[in-house]
Amino acid sequence: MNVAYTDQADTGYRLAEQKAAQYFASLYVQVKEKTYVPILTEDILMWKRKHVRRYSWLSFFSSGQRKPDTRDYHRYIGWLHYTGKLDGYLDRSISYIYMRDLGKALDSPDTKASIHRMVADIKKHLLQSTKSDGGGTPDGMSLAGLYRWGQKEGIENAVIWVIHKLKQVAGHIPKEMNAEHAQRKLMKIIVGVVLHVIEDMDDSVLPAERSARLDDAIRLGYSYGLTYPFIDDLLDSGVLNEQEKEQYSHMIRTALLTGTVPKPGDWGGNNVELIRFVHAELRDAFEYIKGHQRPETQETFFEQANVFFHSQHIDRIKDLSNARYTNEELYLPIILKSSSSRLIVRSVLSAQADEGFDERTFFYGIYNQLADDFADMFDDMEDEAVTPYTYYLKYRGQRADLINPFELYWAVISHLIHNVYDSDAKTRDVILDRAINGLKRCKARIGIEKYNEIMEIFSSGNPDFNRLIQKMVRKADHVDFFDKLLRDQIITVLRNNRQEKECFSNTFSTVRDEINSQLQIKQPSDTPPMQVSLIDTANYTLEGDGKRLRPILTWVMGVNEYGLEPSAIVPLLRSLEYMHTASLIFDDLPSQDNASTRRGRPTLHQVHNSATAEITGLYLIQKAIEEQSSLVGFDASSVVSLIQYSSKRAGEMCMGQAMDLDSKGKKLTLEQLNMICFYKTGIAFEASLVMPAILAQVNEAEIALLKKFAYHAGIAFQIKDDLLDVQGDLERLGKPTGQDAENNTSNFVTILGQEGASQEMWEHYCQAVEALQEMPRNTAFLKHLLNYMVNRDS
Structure with missing residues (x-):
């Protein structure tokens, strides 16, 4: 490791530590001499006038919600x-x-x-x-809302990029970590960085520059925010053992001291894949941040990053069983890590700071950290983590010298209001709003009895002041944020999405298994030999590893939403998969797409010949009609309507395939491609939704919404297919990639390029979501199906 870099970093840390020590010393005096109490008491009494109302008997008769x-x-x-x-x-x-x-x-x-x-x-x-x-x-919390904002700002590509990145991160957070909180912190940092950039721009900034700066902000926010789940939270969790933590910490520190991310080195055990992913993401993030630093800000960035990481490390390795930590050892690292975590954001952006920004941010940090540590106190005790609160709770009876962190918290508030923010009335109100709100939330979360017990411990030195605080906690209003x-x-x-996604996956898997068990065409004992052969070829195509999206969709809507009997709609499920499989057989023929692999196996014409494939396709279409006509227990006119609808849509699918074949070698417009796509793919999704709705006699207005959803979902699905044709791999897809280019077929990627195709896919995604929002039913399954369509790897 470069000695000069190390010496410079150590010098920078010592200077920051000296400043933190001076700050702590001034707070220590205020706590010991209780000078903050009368000052803050007066502040609270002034604040009380706005937040504690006197209720008259007339208020009981006033109207309101x-x-x-x-x-x-x-x-x-x-x-x-x-x-x-x-x-x-x-x-x-x-x-x-x-x-x-x-x-x-x-x-x-x-x-x-x-x-x-x-x-x-x-x-x-x-x-x-x-x-x-x-x-x-x-x-603002939905993918569609995020993408619509990106469109408005002209940063669709950055939004698509970060959606993909967040999905990857979510998929790699170990079960030992709190996935929702890890994702929330990452998203919070991204939003924070974007806010910094927005605040730095005024009306004179041209739209192109605004878009470019917001694009960078999203990528920089992700790059910096990634440190929270994959450095902070990962090292705090029990995922890595002590040796792995030491190895991992050394790797991070080396990057900060040398400006270059080292190779991951040798890792054993169960965390190899996780470390490879995290290392690759952090390396790219580090290089992106470094590449956006101005030469004059690089030194500041590395210095502040080192202060942040090193103070975190010192704080993290403390042992709650050690009864000898000094007050300085407890508080200096949190002053440094809490201030540097905010200072580094401006450094990441290479932004110019306002006058006094560094000072305000430095003094402010510990206030937020003490509030967070108070909120997390019981979880920290359970994890045996060392914070000022957990340490005081454990050793207050043995160590008279220990500072009460709750008293220090109020001393910090007084210091901020009067020494940092010059006794500004608005600042006083906002800080006290936040402090009282934090105590209210804690009381609601842990219950009155436990809350009072904790307050007895932490406020024993200031009983009068505490009574005033607790009165505000009971009576103050309008302090929510x-x-x-x-x-x-x-x-x-995030939690609901995870639960809904698990439910979606379980439903998908269960229904798919059930459908697979029902698909095979049975052979009666008296079946003629030629028909036996035909049934065998049909069953060969049905045995492939198909997703069964269409019949699954029909089952979920029919059974879960329309209340149809599962056994009664089995013929409809079979008919949909027979129709779809027949269309794939025809698609794969040498005269059409000439595909050699489908669903992970050789196509039917490769195993036999084109004539056999064509006859098998026709046979499956006839079997589909036979299945539909065998639907019993439904209104007869509804079954007839279903068959008429199905026949019409099957004809339109043929028209779509004919249009597709006719388009080979031609440059299509987007409008033409959308039309072909709908007739080839979208109609099948529509049928999956509409056919059970017909059987359930759903009204026309709702069917119109189903059609709208299916139109956009089907095109989004096809665009993803086109993207996978250039981005995917054979093992995951179950079919060769690059087929469209080889066949000289126009698709969304050849017309729009990969970026343009991605944008078009998300536009149709948004329109499909907007259709779902108008639906009068639970659309969780459809929402996750749509997310699956645009996020799948195969």
Whole structure:
């Protein structure tokens, strides 16, 4: 390791440590002498006037809505607006974000104007989304909402890129880690970096430059945010053993000291694949950040990154069984890691800081860290992690010298209000709002009894001051924050998505197995030899490893949504798969796509010949009609309507294939390609949805929505197929790649290019999602099917 780099990094860390020691010493004096108590008591009494209302008997007769649970996102936003509280709610929330994440002083006229604009923009968006969607995932947390924002800003490619990256990260988070919290922290960092960039731009920035800077912000945010799940959380978890943690930490420190990510080295055990993925992602992220540093900011970036990582490391390796840690050893690392984690964001962006930004950010960090450690105290105790709270709880009876972290927390608040933010009234209100809100949330989470028990311990030195605090916790109102609402909502959305995805996968697997068991065509004992041969070739094609998307979709909609009897719709399931398999046989013929492999096996014409394949395809189509006509237990006119619909759609599929064959060698327009795609692929998805709806006698308005969804979902599915044709591999796909290029066939990639095709796929994805939002039924399965379609690898 380069000695000069190491010496420079150590010098930088020592200087930061000295500054942290001076800060801690001033806080120590305030705690010991309790000088913060009278000052903060006066602050709280002034703050109380806004937040503790006197209720008169008339209030019992006043009209109004009861406050809904904050977990009901849309109703809660609607209630805030109805009661006139939304403006104040957003103002304190955005003000806090500007102070915490952007390092702004709230008394600055420019900052006030920026907050006012952002509050107005967010309010407008919230009210629009509340009107358009009475429930479900808020727009900003959905893939469709994110992509629509990307379109508006002209950064679709960056959004597509980060969606793919987030999917990869989610798929590699070990079960020992909290997946939802790891993903939330990563998304929070990306949003934070984007906010920094937006705040640095004004109306004079041209659209092209704005798009370029936002594009970079998303990629930089991901690159920096990746350190939280795959450095911070990974090292805090029990995934790696002590030797692996040491090896991993050495690798990170080497990268920060040399500016180059070392090779991963030798890894054994169960974590080899995880380390390979994490190493590759972090290496690319590191190089991306480094490549975006100006020469004059590179040194600052590496220095701050080293302070952050080294202070984290020192804090992480503490042992709760060690009773000899000094107050300085407990607090200096958290002052350094909490401040440097925010300072490094500006460094990552190579951005110019406002006057006083570094100082405000340095002093602010520990406030947030002490609040977070208080919230996580019981989890940390269970994990035997060392934080000021867990250490004090364990050793307060043995160590009279230990500083009470709860007292230090209030001393920090007093210091921030009066020494850092110059006694600004708005800053005082926002910081105290946040502090009381944190205690309210803790009380609600752990229960009154446990909360009071903890407060007895941490406030024993200041009983009068604590009584004032607890009175505010009981009586104060209007201290909720939008970012907390979003945090809870994101966790809920991620958790629900995981559960829904598991349910989707289980349903998909179970129904697929059931369908597979029903597909084989039986051979009666008196079957003529020629028909035996025909049944054998048909069964050969049906035995392939097909996804069975279409009959699965029919089963889920028919049984789960329309209440049809599972056994009664088996003929319909068979007919759909017979029709689909027949279409694949014809597609693969030498006269058409000339494919050699399908569903992981040689195509039928390769095993036999083209004539046999053609006859088998026709046979399966006739079997499909036979199955439909055998549907019993349904209204006869509905069955006739289903057969008429099926026949018409089968004819249109043939027309789509004819159009496709006629287009070979020709350059198609996007409109022509969409039409061919719908007739070839989209109709089959439509039939899977509409046919069970016909049997269930669903109304025409809902059927129209099903058709709209199927149209866009089918095209999105086909575009993904075209992308996989150039990006996929034979082993995963079960069929050769590059077929379209070899056959001189126009597709979405040849017309639009890979980036353009991806954008077109996401546009159809969004339109399919928007159709689902109008559906009067539970669409979780369809939503996850759609996500599967655009995110699949095969």
